[in-house]
Amino acid sequence: MVFSSMTYLFVFLPMVLLAYFIAPPRARNMVLLAFSLIFYAWGEPVYIFLMLMSITVNYVFGRIISNNRANHSRYAKLNLGIAVGWNLLALGIFKYYPFVSSQLRGMGLKFIPAMKLILPIGISFYTFQAISYLVDVYRNKIRVQRGFFKFALYISMFPQLIAGPIVRYEDVEKQLTKRKVTLAMFGNGGEYFLRGLIKKVLLANQLGALYVQIESLGAAHASVLTAWLGAFAYTFQIYFDFSGYSDMAIGLGKMFGFRFPKNFDYPYTASSITSFWRRWHISLSSWFREYVYIPLGGKRVSPRKHVRNILIVWMLTGFWHGAGWNFVLWGLYYGILLLLEKYVVHDRISRHPWPGRILTFLLVTIGWMFFVHTDFSEMLTYVGHMFGVGCTFANATTGYFLRTGLLVLLLGMFFSTPIFHRLNEQFAVKYYTTSIAIRIVMFMLCIAALVYQSYNPFLYFRF
Amino acid sequence: MGEQWDIEKRRQLYIWVFQAVALTALFAFVWFIAHEKKYKEVDVPQLVADMSTITQDEWHEEDILSLKRRFGLAANDFAAVGYFGPNSNMDAAELLLVRVKEKSQIDAVVEAMKNRVAYQCTCFDGYGEDQMALLKDARYLTRGYYVFLIISSDATSVEREFLKQIEP
Numbered sequence: 001m002v003f004s005s006m007t008y009l010f011v012f013l014p015m016v017l018l019a020y021f022i023a024p025p026r027a028r029n030m031v032l033l034a035f036s037l038i039f040y041a042w043g044e045p046v047y048i049f050l051m052l053m054s055i056t057v058n059y060v061f062g063r064i065i066s067n068n069r070a071n072h073s074r075y076a077k078l079n080l081g082i083a084v085g086w087n088l089l090a091l092g093i094f095k096y097y098p099f100v101s102s103q104l105r106g107m108g109l110k111f112i113p114a115m116k117l118i119l120p121i122g123i124s125f126y127t128f129q130a131i132s133y134l135v136d137v138y139r140n141k142i143r144v145q146r147g148f149f150k151f152a153l154y155i156s157m158f159p160q161l162i163a164g165p166i167v168r169y170e171d172v173e174k175q176l177t178k179r180k181v182t183l184a185m186f187g188n189g190g191e192y193f194l195r196g197l198i199k200k201v202l203l204a205n206q207l208g209a210l211y212v213q214i215e216s217l218g219a220a221h222a223s224v225l226t227a228w229l230g231a232f233a234y235t236f237q238i239y240f241d242f243s244g245y246s247d248m249a250i251g252l253g254k255m256f257g258f259r260f261p262k263n264f265d266y267p268y269t270a271s272s273i274t275s276f277w278r279r280w281h282i283s284l285s286s287w288f289r290e291y292v293y294i295p296l297g298g299k300r301v302s303p304r305k306h307v308r309n310i311l312i313v314w315m316l317t318g319f320w321h322g323a324g325w326n327f328v329l330w331g332l333y334y335g336i337l338l339l340l341e342k343y344v345v346h347d348r349i350s351r352h353p354w355p356g357r358i359l360t361f362l363l364v365t366i367g368w369m370f371f372v373h374t375d376f377s378e379m380l381t382y383v384g385h386m387f388g389v390g391c392t393f394a395n396a397t398t399g400y401f402l403r404t405g406l407l408v409l410l411l412g413m414f415f416s417t418p419i420f421h422r423l424n425e426q427f428a429v430k431y432y433t434t435s436i437a438i439r440i441v442m443f444m445l446c447i448a449a450l451v452y453q454s455y456n457p458f459l460y461f462r463f
Numbered sequence: 464m465g466e467q468w469d470i471e472k473r474r475q476l477y478i479w480v481f482q483a484v485a486l487t488a489l490f491a492f493v494w495f496i497a498h499e500k501k502y503k504e505v506d507v508p509q510l511v512a513d514m515s516t517i518t519q520d521e522w523h524e525e526d527i528l529s530l531k532r533r534f535g536l537a538a539n540d541f542a543a544v545g546y547f548g549p550n551s552n553m554d555a556a557e558l559l560l561v562r563v564k565e566k567s568q569i570d571a572v573v574e575a576m577k578n579r580v581a582y583q584c585t586c587f588d589g590y591g592e593d594q595m596a597l598l599k600d601a602r603y604l605t606r607g608y609y610v611f612l613i614i615s616s617d618a619t620s621v622e623r624e625f626l627k628q629i630e631p
Binding site: 001002005007042044046049050053056057060064079082086089090093094115116117118119121208209212213216 | 486488492496499501526527539566570571
């Protein structure tokens, strides 16, 4: 089920809120768990069994690791390995097997069976949550969860189940047992949710439509400027789409008394690639830092190993996003850029923040073109157009897209900076009633757009 | 001491059994998913093009922008799309076949198709008797990951041909 759908907004959400708040506090976890499972099963019920399996396996292994970590640390480590292996196997089969088998069969290894498996929605997110839980239990950073249903709720909680943020167990440990929703917190959660809905419906979808139009142009209409307009449209689309989802997830969490970590911090205002990745999909970057980069030795190793560590982490980050060579290329692209920043450019960027911001934004925009094109020849053609290969600088089609798309791009640029947020807060304090009225109007606009748009998948659902 | 040893061994046996069950359950699930009844994977645009020849001169192939404009659907969101639209604004025949990426998309696609048919009905209501007859006979088929809209003067033949092509 998609947050930005009529079924969710007018049926599922009111029902879960009603059931949650009329239930006695002790039963609220069960209410949330039941609705989370319904939410997940919506449209693709069979994969609920995989999720229940994952919950059971991780719950039991968590207990085994916890019981053995003091006296039988090697045994605990063995079980940690088996449990992490199980999770990676499940992720590997459903997410990567079709890709890997097709590559191997293409190399002549026809005995490898080809299997077309549908990717279970959210598997990358809940698997990473489960792995972080197991490792933290092993490291004695957290206490093992003895309540099966509380653990099941941690893994399956519907606000962040499908596309993150990847919530670490320590962030919600206490809230799983005891949490309080005040009216202010609920209202704040509602505001976050609305902000996310606006980002998704009024910005991301419009920018996406612009990108689709430009991307589907034939070679005869291609030009440098049009290709850049399309690239900027996608750059802003993916930001508003994904950060919109995260805002909705954080908002819903607050409405039920949970505090999820921030996942975005105005990434397009970053003045370096390092800073960009501290602001974009923060929960994923910190997951890889904590569970891959630091265990590999981080930066406290020889420069050669450090280079290796960075390339491994970024290749995995790319591969996490999808089973395709373009994602690996995209990850390595960032690995190389980060190495250049660390070993060649050093702190020269931070001394010149504005050129740094512009350069970072342009590099990120180019990166998204690797990300979005799964077909290499299409990718090369599109990126080639951005640099004038086989096309003119501008043509009549460019004029059309400048007239029809410039406004939404400028809005995208404006709303991706903290300026609007600051102005909005000042306005809300000064003109409280008007700001409420504006929010209601924005909600109505979202609904009107939803009626027209029919289908609104989030881009990150496919990861 | 011996009893303690027995308890410890039994505990380890349970854990070993659990590990084996966890692994077996995962592979059993994968086997089940891989052997679910599946409709044939066909070349969607080609199939629609073939079916469009069943009745001549009713429609022509449309691009993805028309799909977005008329149905609010972006072709990139789906595994494959084939769309033939009416020859002119005065025609109503349409064929749209979508292979979705996941079943949760099916409802939205069917809804988009119904909205399109409802919109066309408002356009032709009152004066386009033939067109209204076609629209009232619009067929929505859902088979596996396929969603198919048929608005045609010979919808039955188109439907039969479609099912013949995708049946395993």
